[in-house]
Amino acid sequence: MENYVGIVGIIIHNRETAAPQVNEVLTRHGNLIAGRMGMPYHGKKMHVITLIVDGKDSDICRMTGELEAIKDVIIKTSTAKCNL
Numbered sequence: 001m002e003n004y005v006g007i008v009g010i011i012i013h014n015r016e017t018a019a020p021q022v023n024e025v026l027t028r029h030g031n032l033i034a035g036r037m038g039m040p041y042h043g044k045k046m047h048v049i050t051l052i053v054d055g056k057d058s059d060i061c062r063m064t065g066e067l068e069a070i071k072d073v074i075i076k077t078s079t080a081k082c083n084l
Helices: 015-028 057-068
Strands: 003-012 033-041 047-055 073-082
Touching: 003 015, 003 057, 015 033, 015 047, 015 057, 015 073, 047 057, 057 073
Parallel strands: none
Antiparallel strands: 003 047, 003 073, 033 047
């Protein structure tokens, strides 16, 4: 299987309830995460996490699907085949 490299953007609207669930998913799929940056966006009352991911497309899709299932969480993903 080919590996994919990509970026996953996560927007959390209700930190108190959604953040623990998001962190649980990210911990389970930690082997896919090459980098992570998170910051509060107080002016919009949300928190933003950006991930750099590297792994099989099916594994990345599984992780993002679990994240999308969490209430008050929005996910945007962009990946490309990594032929190196």
